[in-house]
Amino acid sequence: MILSRYILKEHIAPFFYSLFVITFLFLVDFLIRILSSILSKGLGWRVVLEIMVLNLAWMLALSIPMAVLVATLMAFGRFSSDNEVTAMKSLGISPFKAMLPVMLIAIALGVGLVYFNNDVLPEANFRAAALRNDISRKKPTALITPRTLIRDFDNYLIWIDELDQASGRIGGVRIYSIEPGKPVRYTFADSAYMEYANGGKSIVIHLLGGENHFVDPKEAANYVRVAFKSQDVAIDNVDATLERHTRSYRTDREMKIQDMYAIVRASESRLKALRQEYRQKIFDELHAMDIVLAADTVKGVPPRLLQGTWWKDDPIGTLAYAEVKRQEKDKMYLIERYERREDNELKEISQYMVEIHKKFSIPVACLVFVFIGVPLGIMARRGGIGTGVVYSVAFYLIYWVCLLRGEVMADRLLISPWVAMWLPNILVGLGGLFLVVRMSRENYLNNVSLLQKLARLVWRKRARPGAPA
Numbered sequence: 274m275i276l277s278r279y280i281l282k283e284h285i286a287p288f289f290y291s292l293f294v295i296t297f298l299f300l301v302d303f304l305i306r307i308l309s310s311i312l313s314k315g316l317g318w319r320v321v322l323e324i325m326v327l328n329l330a331w332m333l334a335l336s337i338p339m340a341v342l343v344a345t346l347m348a349f350g351r352f353s354s355d356n357e358v359t360a361m362k363s364l365g366i367s368p369f370k371a372m373l374p375v376m377l378i379a380i381a382l383g384v385g386l387v388y389f390n391n392d393v394l395p396e397a398n399f400r401a402a403a404l405r406n407d408i409s410r411k412k413p414t415a416l417i418t419p420r421t422l423i424r425d426f427d428n429y430l431i432w433i434d435e436l437d438q439a440s441g442r443i444g445g446v447r448i449y450s451i452e453p454g455k456p457v458r459y460t461f462a463d464s465a466y467m468e469y470a471n472g473g474k475s476i477v478i479h480l481l482g483g484e485n486h487f488v489d490p491k492e493a494a495n496y497v498r499v500a501f502k503s504q505d506v507a508i509d510n511v512d513a514t515l516e517r518h519t520r521s522y523r524t525d526r527e528m529k530i531q532d533m534y535a536i537v538r539a540s541e542s543r544l545k546a547l548r549q550e551y552r553q554k555i556f557d558e559l560h561a562m563d564i565v566l567a568a569d570t571v572k573g574v575p576p577r578l579l580q581g582t583w584w585k586d587d588p589i590g591t592l593a594y595a596e597v598k599r600q601e602k603d604k605m606y607l608i609e610r611y612e613r614r615e616d617n618e619l620k621e622i623s624q625y626m627v628e629i630h631k632k633f634s635i636p637v638a639c640l641v642f643v644f645i646g647v648p649l650g651i652m653a654r655r656g657g658i659g660t661g662v663v664y665s666v667a668f669y670l671i672y673w674v675c676l677l678r679g680e681v682m683a684d685r686l687l688i689s690p691w692v693a694m695w696l697p698n699i700l701v702g703l704g705g706l707f708l709v710v711r712m713s714r715e716n717y718l719n720n721v722s723l724l725q726k727l728a729r730l731v732w733r734k735r736a737r738p739g740a741p742a
Contacts, residue, residue: 277374281375283352284344284375287344288344291340291347295340299332300332303328307324320404323404327404331394331397335635338639338642338669339642342668344646345375345642345645345646346646346649348375349368349646349650349651350650358651368713369713371647372643372644372709375647380640383636386635386636390632395527395529398527402524403519403520406520418433419434420433426476428451429450442465443466445461446464446480447461448460448506456487456488457487458485458486460485460486461484466478466479477505477506478507479503483501483504484498484499485497485498485501533626537622537626540621540625544615544618544622616686626691627690630694631676637698638672638698641705642668644702645708647709647712648705648712651712671697671700671701676697679692679696
């Protein structure tokens with residue numbers, strides 16, 4: 274009991290330290306990707322903080338299993354470097370027995386992560402998506418940027434060559450009006466100045482010395498060109514306030530397991546009904562059509578082949594080849610339509626089943642990484658964040674690449690969803706079990722690092738007499 278508490282105590286600091294570092298790296302990468310949107314929209318610090326908090330959910334779902342791997346490697350690496358593993362062996366305590374408390378904590382973390390992935394993560398993803406949509410609709414108060422096509426105004430595209438920040442004068446203005454149901458109107462001016470109106474909800478651009486170009490809406494053959502000395506263009510709906518909207522639609526990553534299962538069952542019911550419908554439309558008649566096409570249309574079809582078929586009332590006993598060919602094309606069209614509809618239903622089922630399995634497979638990785646971390650930590654004979662990061666990044670990359678590629682293949686119906694989501698755990702787990710078995714037999718590289726062992730084998734081969742250089 275004392276030993277178990279000691280082992281777990283040595284894991285606490287590395288776990289929280291690595292969890293903080295990994296989550297921080299995720300957060301920095303996320304902020305870099307959205308930095309331009311934050312700056313261009315002029316968001317307040319509270320909105321930015323809300324964005325960060327909501328997106329921390331998916332970051333924690335990924336960083337917790339990786340933190341387990343790093344903490345296990347660091348803790349057992351320190352045990353090995355301080356010869357505490359040797360002391361445990363001398364007391365009859367095997368490394369596998371020392372793993373048990375860590376495995377129990379990993380199981381508890383996995384169970385908690387399943388709850389987190391099913392109840393907390395979908396709601397956070399849903400709110401984050403709703404906030405992103407609200408931000409995308411927000412119009413900033415200072416959108417006029419030189420030599421950049423401005424698309425933020427409804428029904429307008431604007432380009433300017435230069436902008437004097439001191440005086441606010443604009444040079445080389447081009448405005449494209451693309452209102453629905455009206456011809457495109459192109460306006461350019463040598464210079465202009467801009468001001469806000471209606472409490473900042475509208476922009477008025479005062480154009481000086483330019484032309485209007487447009488097609489006459491009453492006569493499409495007439496192209497109109499009108500010069501002007503001054504002209505005003507008013508653009509509405511540029512309110513800079515962030516308006517919140519309710520959002521009812523949820524994607525697969527914003528749903529709980531129960532909701533996704535309901536969609537899967539509905540898709541399976543539609544697929545079953547689809548197959549029954551097209552069986553009656555197509556497949557029951559294909560055999561009869563094959564008989565007609567295979568029969569000799571000159572000599573006539575034997576009467577026995579016509580019994581019970583839909584063409585039995587034909588007075589001649591055969592159908593014209595052109596008519597059969599036309600019907601065959603119709604059947605082929607129905608078959609292609611059936612295949613498309615079936616493919617859509619199967620892809621929807623696979624998409625949601627992937628997310629269901631993912632909610633369990635990633636938490637189980639906490640336990641799988643313990644089987645990897647303990648033997649590798651002991652082999653390293655050197656604790657510290659460096660060893661932990663190197664080994665954990667390597668195995669986590671293998672795990673994550675397999676998970677991503679599996680998800681892509683499952684979405685394309687190349688493999689089943691459970692194989693796509695559980696194969697990384699199986700592969701990494703088998704590798705971990707192999708290392709644990711060798712560790713328990715005390716022949717796991719004899720406390721020599723993997724690279725040192727490999728280098729020694731290569732050197733012996735090269736130094737052998739008669740061996741090729």
